[in-house]
Amino acid sequence: MKPHEDALIRLFHVYKRYGAYNALFDISLDIFRNEFLFLAGPSGAGKSTLLKLLYLGEALSEGQILIDRVNLARVSRRRTPELRRKLGIIFQDFKLIPTKTVYENVALVLETRGMSRKFIQKKVNSVLRTVGMEDRQKSFPPGLSGGEQQKVAVARAVVGEPKIILADEPTGSLDADSAEAIFNLLINIHARGATVLVATHAKELISNAKGRVIQLKEGKLIA
């Protein structure tokens, strides 16, 4: 095991409760720089909840989470965007803006960072080429298949070159070929130095890939 100083994400006795229901129960975990980690477990195990805590989509009930030595409990509303820019998030339901084109959805990430139009154009085109969506850049998300939408979601997650990729069931609604393509993209991103955290219940995906596997069951860490 690497020393704790190398941990990019640290969770200390994390709890998440919704009323009397414990969605996460006493989770302590270190995720290291440039690690590829699978968060496995059946539906309702708490995988998505854990990711939500990491991107400040939800507030934790107890415990502490540090990302790049920043205590999330102390991140003010004003500084939340700063933290989120370190993350590239692939949502289970894609979360693409239906009224914006593929290009605009991906470009949005760089626009929020105040990049120049030229840079954005170059970068977005390059990323869309990588995910094989270059020829669909003027399409709107409702006109795309699930696999295509997932590719756009991946493109949006990586275009800002984040340190950390959080992927929630990235191959959940895809056929085998599309799932493989998306997964290969995540492997490429990891190879470029990103820390990748993939929440999935797809056992075949985990068995075919190299990476640490963390098992969650009923909100508890079991392995």
Add this chain to the structure above:
Amino acid sequence: MKLFFFKRAIQDILNNRFLNTVTLITISLSVLIVSSFALFFNNTNELLDTWKKGIRALVYLNPDADDANRLDLKYNIQNLEGVSEARFISRKEALAQMKVQMGRQASLLEGLESNPLPDAFEVRLKPESQTIAEIERLSKAIEALPHIDKVEYGQQWIGKFTSIINVFKFVGSAMGGLFLVATLFIVANTVRLVLYSRQEEIAIMRLVGATDRFIKTPFYIQGMALGGLGGIIGMAGLYIAFHFISEKFHNSLSAELLDIHFLSLEMIAGFVAGSMLIGWIGCYVSLKQFLKA
């Protein structure tokens, strides 16, 4: 980056054309109504000022005042603060003037056994004292002098006119305030409706790292653009109405009697800036509530 925000604001306006058109019409009408009151006050104030500038007091003397008394009075009146000149008009001169003014009907006066008019002083005021308050003060001071019968300065009609203008001012200010609040409410509501229709989009923008400023700026631009455009349309409407009315007015009345003017450039700019500010405040109110949630 600035261009990007402008483009987004224009895109938003075009995407919500109906809502923004209704807002624009409301702002324009409000500006038109409020500015028409301003135009009315401006012209009536100017008219009142012109009348006040020609203001003079007529001081009528008791019949018992002799030459020495008149000299004393002239000296005393001229030494009062605010008086520029006190000209003596003898009863003889007054009757002669009256005959001239009566023209053909002057023969009516020929049957008079004695001159019924009193001796008088025509008192003119220094420019800085040509106000109702000053002339009232001076009249009281003059009336307190010996051998004075009466002081007249058209107090009744000036007083009445001033009170009418004051009533209009009050009604105008109240209506202006009401329209301002209504416009503010409508702008805030428009922004709120747009925000609700884009709730999901804004949530996604936040998730990919957009700051509140990034989300808010296009809305502020949109609010100010609508306000500014509404202000310009309102002013243009007022100018067209003014042009039409003043032409009719000039044909029916002497232009010298009532020379009406349009608002000054500063006032026009003030109205446009004011409506832009309303647009901004409307956005501020809605965004503050929405982004807090």
